[in-house]
Amino acid sequence: MEYNFQEIEKYWKKYWKKNNVFKTKETKKTKYYILNMFPYPSGAGLHVGHCLGYIISDIYARYKRSKGFNILNPIGFDSFGLPAEQYAIQTGKHPFETTCKNMIKYKDQINNLGISFDWSRKIYTSDPNYYRWTQWMFIQIYNSWYDKNEEKSKPIDTLINEFQKNGNRYINASTSFEKKFNSKIWNKFSTSKKESVLLEYRLAYLSKTIVNWCPSLGTVLANDEIKNGRSQRGGFPVYKKKMMQWHLRISAYAERLLKGLNHVNFPNSLKNLQFNWIEKLTGAYISLKIVFTTSNRIRNIKSFIHSPESIFGMTFVILSPEHPFSMKIATHSHKTKVLEFLKKFNKNKDIISGVFTGNYVFHPFISKKKIPIFISDFFPLDNQMKSVIGIPCQDKKSKEFAEKFELNFITIFSFKNKIFINSEFLNGLNEKDANKKIIEKLIQNKLGDKIITYKIRDAIFSRQRYWGEPIPIYFKKKIPYVIPIEKLPIVLPKIRNFHPKNGKSPLFRANKWAWDEKNMKIVSNNFINYKNIFPIEINTMPSWAGSSWYYLRYMDPHNKEYFLSKKKENYWENVDLYIGGSEHATGHLIYSRFWHKFLKDRGWVKTEEPFKRVLNQGMILNYSTKVLKIVNKNIFISYGLRHKKIFQSFSYQEMYIDTFLIKKNSELDINKFKEFYPLFRKAIFHLENGIFICNRKLEKMSKSKYNVVNPDEICKKYGSDTFRLYEIFLGPITQSKYWDDKKINGIKNFLNKFWNLFHKNGVFYINETIPSLKEYNILHHTIDTIHNKMKNFSLNTIISTFMITVNELTAIKCNKKKILEPIVKLIAPFAPHIAEEIWKKLGKKKSIIFSKIPIVNPEYLIKRRTYPIMFNNKLKFTESFDQNVSIEEIKNFILNHPKIKSLLKKKTLKKLIIIPNKIINILF
Template sequence: MDYNFQEIEKKWQKYWSDNKIYKASNQSSKPKFYILDMFPYPSGAGLHVGHPLGYIASDIYARYMMAGGYNVLHPMGFDAYGLPAEQYAIQTGTHPEVTTLKNIERYREQLDKIGFAYDWDREVRTCDPKYYKWTQWTFIKLFHHYYDNNAGKAQPVTRLVEHFQNSGSANIDVRHDAHEPFTAGQWKAMDEQQQQELLMHYRLAFLSDTMVNWCPELGTVLANDEVSEGFSVRGGHPVERKLMRQWSLRITAYADRLLDGLEKVDWSESVKKQQREWIGRSQGASVLFEVEDHPEKIEVFTTRPDTLYGATFMVLAPEHPIVLNITTPQCRGPVREYIETTKKRSERDRMTEVKKITGAFTGSYAINPLNGERMKIYVADYVLAGYGTGAIMAVPAHDSRDFAFAKHFLLPILQVVKRPDEILTDPLEWDDSYDAKEGTLINSGVITGLEVAEAISKIIDYLEENNLGTRRINYRLRDAIFSRQRYWGEPFPVYYKNGIPYTLSEDELPLKLPPVDKFLPTESGEPPLARAENWKTAQGYPLETNTMPGFAGSSGYYLRYMDPQNDEEYFSKDANAYWRNVDIYFGGDEHATGHLIYSRFWNKFLFDLGMTVVEEPFQKMINQGKIQGRTSFVYRITGKNTYVSLGLKEKFSVTPLRVDIGLVQTIAPETYKLDIAGFKKWRSENADAEFILEDGKYLCGSEVEKMSKSYFNSQNPDDLIEKYGADTFRLYEMFLGPLENDKPWDVQGIEGVFRFIRKLWRLFHDEKNQFSVSDQKPEAAELKSIHTAIKHLHDDIERFSFNTGVSAFMICVNELTELKCNKRMVLEDLVKLIAPYAPHIAEELWHQLGHSTSVVHEPFPKFDAAMLREDTFEYPVSINGKLRFKLRLPVDMSKEQAGEIALKDEAAQKWVEGNQVRKIIVVPRKIINIVVG
């Protein structure tokens, strides 16, 4: 074999590793550049071809920046806590650590084979006590801080205690859960437990009874972003709502800063938008309504206080605490029944039955504070307990849901906003409500005649002046539930004394995950850690048995890379001052509402502590697309062990079954043939299967789905690297198409890239595979070719267009081959150019060229525009915008002259004849267009 990639790649991988070529130093005179990949969860299936897509892109960029003279930090690690290893442990008894370490080892091997420029000395693993010590440490800090709205940052709880001692709960603007106000005297009179309970309403990491997403199948609570449409994102198990005492992080305190920070980062609009919507800030007013014959008042949140005069009834969420208090005896039966049925309805049912209008009248009336009108109070589950106050004022004329509800229950509808040219009609006759925020107020007392925007601000002033309500901002974002009833996660550095949680002291960290006999909850339903022997402090106080969620460890890993071996600190001030934040983060946009929000919160908190110097952790982000798998299907005739080929399946009643794509061969585009012998061997029950063929073949159906081991459609890179080498594999992944696009994986085409790389090799070698370059001065054509490539590659990398980069190489190598170019001056530039994409072959050729140092540190070739200068340009000449012929003209020719020559051309005359020439447009170096008619 001429180009022996196996030998070459092994050789240079060893060289890089032995010589620590990719080591990043925390001291350097060079400018820093921090480039980060989202670290993987090492699953049992190993790396599949989707993982390296972003890694290869970031690796190319990292190498390009190294060549550009930057001190590049390009680390990798493992997000090692996760459900799959624990589920496996439950099934087999294998400790999740054993599984995880094995998987990490396999991932590492696979990553190494691709030739990444990682500084492995900085590797972090979230399950390593040296690492999770700092996850626990941050939790302790969160516990001992509260959020001061005035200072706009987190402050130590000790400050808060001081304030309580001096002034009680008054005169302080801090983020907290609702509680009864108290005076300094009352505070001092409280016992330890009462004080601690109050402080819990302020801490940034706090314990509370909250409605959580409980997943019985996984035996744990999940965060909102871990649930999708009523099912767990991992595993797809049903999730229910449950009231539980859980740790949460008060991320809502940072809602505004999380929103504002988005203005400062260079991320895709779609991810920013997803985060904005997830945070869901809305401005409006909170309004207090009296209840007839009851002492209670009901607070509602509305973004449309201008429509207050049009509020004709009120709706409470079934979970609203006041519901049963105000329900009259006559209505108690139906209301109770309604609450019961809504409780039984699963999240799933609620979602699918959105259009169904249900509710029950409580028998009580609220009083509209502006006009004194009586408003029926209903209970209905279209009002959510978790948003706003769990109660709404219903304005059926201007809210479509209220409108539908009013129609259904025959409630009054009163119009209060009029469109500009609207002729007023009876709202009871309307088909839809008028929801838009445009128009003039009518029937609205003090705000009648005003435009909506004006009316909103005026009515809030009015409400505030009369103590009827206040201006208010509301968020959709919930505090992040931080407890998991699982084994495989970070233990909380928390113990309980008389039921009150206290944190361990910092010198007791890390609190290591204890051994347990089984990875299951206890018989009494406590989390697995309750099984651990001696799970208590030295003083005998019981330790917390919950563990932290998956996002705990990943929220600050990028900081630890800056100073990964530090045993004294999370990371040193110096290290952080040097690396600051991540300059470019490569990863999937599916983390928009999870990891990417949590990390930003985590970083902002550490910023408040003065530990990080930049508030936003990830300056720029590139979201690579997902690589989807092509799943193959076979069709089994129902009830028989007979499989029918794709084209004939309509004639039978069949069940489609996924089949391993390793058993399927692409014989033509979109045509897939089953390897019947292999299929019979694949699973024992297939051994005596029968087949109904078409044209002597069994054809499979196919569908594009996410790549997953359970769909039998995942492709791992190992086989391809074995067959073609890592450089070809890297180039091919990039050649597939634009990085950000989702795309189905297809190996058709890798041959072309492999051919290219061998062609590159042959530029440097003769027919006998002898290295052969000439020191002669290159020809103009050769220089033009290489400089075209230099310019292209530079521009392509700058705009993260790696697929066009690969074709630029192909064009250049094709041209140089054509020119039979083996000039050192040209080829050296070519090697440096391709080194980020195909580092192994580049390093080999570089050394063959006689160099003894790595090509990695060679500067990227400089583009010289003079090399591309041409004296003439072949103008496309069009007549009336249609290309008719081409004409080579000197580039410095005047427009007039060029136009004239083009017009006189024989080919032009054919079209011009008998017509009048109206106009000649000449765009230098672009086009000539002759307009006739």
């Protein structure tokens, strides 16, 4: 008998919503906070790849709840960002309108899966009630500085007070070089001069920097939004451009970000990515004298060397395009080439690119030896000095660069044999002692000093977009001032044209975007007089601003007085389990960790790290389809012809197409293709053996690759429980796996078999008699196995355990309540709809979500042996038996097994081979 999943699932979704079953309140129970990484509500909706994380979190949330924990499992939307703005540019529809529509679609899809999210806590970053607090936090960051002595952020007023009272010296936060002045000088500084000093300290500051500029999108892009010099969205060219931008001084927290990784349960691969992103570099800075000085101010270059003992292998010096000398260091004959490079270079560290400036520095220890100066971004340059010394005999990247530009370099350089070229004072020393000796020489000759620095750079915080959080800043004589906190939020003004222009945010078109300082309100731009009415910042925050602290707001989403009350924060503290893709391993996680540490420094949260544990689910893969097209011609080439001589002179481009245009065996349905793409109705198709073959590739599911599978269709055909179990059954949750819905029927059949354990001739039937020892043994082995596998998130093998258990109980025709009722509790986190229905039939009044999960009784844990079941020497499935079971009992069980009986209806059993404690082989 098949259970009616359509009616059952529809009923229980309504029941959960009506009774607020998943709503969470603070209680005396032990808390457990589970969180999915913030989803963006795209117009395409969910595909099955997105669903995996939600299903994993839901299973674990339901499981922990059944173990007595008070579960917080919230959901919301990262609703600001470039996709919505681009859609607004294309259609003229306001991003708020399309975003709201997309959020409704996402919510319906998620609810259709039976996910136990507490929707009463829903937040979205484009809600002014939410971004009011993002703006508040920005102001706090702006009004803070990082005290390196105490390793924490402090209010900027404490620094100003120090300058006013003592002011005998300060450390320039951007270069770590000491500057001196006294309090009398500070107090005589003009407002603008004081602000220029404070900008070296503020955690949010304005500075000109070279950015990734995309003219077609009209905005600055982060590195992870670019691939091969083009924008990820739209594939538009990206160029370098120097612009005044807001930054957050994340580099100040570099050491704490590194140390924190030792106290969190993150995957090792994720930790390594963060270690490499931040990268602590211990070495020396060297002041190198420039050979041809192009200005009285430019006489020396301060550069970083990671291994000072290797200084005699020095072959070249690299300046970052962002280095303040990059446009000034070139000699007259090389200036044009340098300027051209600075305009066009792409930030791709896998491509060797650079330009010789025509200038040199003198080697600090080899008399009259000149070292060429290049400008390049091929290297991870020091964040402070933005320069590095190239040592080809030691560093692979330096060697590649030297070979690219045909630079002669020393290849004999050995610590093992203690050989140091051109160095009398290093010969005979080991690496450690040589390092120490060089630093001593640098200090002695006043050429440098030991230094610790980090690769991580301060984050650019400006975007030339409309659809983002307004930055609560106005400008008076070009000096930034914060808008009073009591006037937050500063809400996005309504505009009609969302196109950026000449590097300006669309907000420059807003008619009412000026700050009246006297009346403390936003007024028309026509009133700007630079006396009491001033322009407001037109750039907006990046999308990661709101997603850097959203997990805190879930704890207290309806608080109008504060972003998070102490009472709620003391209860929930931080996220116990954070689930999401590995693509967020660096950017998002580092930004969130920085943001959280800042809030901790200022006393607004009490924990050092926001996330105790991170679990990265693997990707769901599917075959994409690509056709070969000759560039700039309306001609397509069958994939097998690409190497033929006749076509070798052409350049090709691969074009993704939807898989429904394929007949079979990668053959393109040309008529369907022409109908679907009117642009190519007159295209020429070169066939091979009478057909057109496409390139099929197993890739991550993506709308851009046209290889997504809609979960709505799967749920409609098979049911939400079947879909949930199948996604988990595909493979280990942390590994990538191929989507193949041809095998989904096996899960559907399993759920039908589970349903039939409780039904006889279509009628619900449960026996109240006392179970046998064998039945108790099966039950408690299942309980024990599931609890152990949940600890390691081995969810796919738990599904296998359920299958084995159901097969065993079916084979012995078990319908006893004391066995089956605990089985329902065990399967409820995985297949909640069918579990709720059976729970109700068992006479239970409350939802099964409030029941306690069974615990194992060791007395019933008789040792069992698992046998692989082979059909003609091929593994089909496994079965487990009591260790002391006889061969005859195994034989009877196998011959009466439903799967085997079904198979033998069409086949003749030739031989049954049972090798004790090893295998069972059925020959037919």
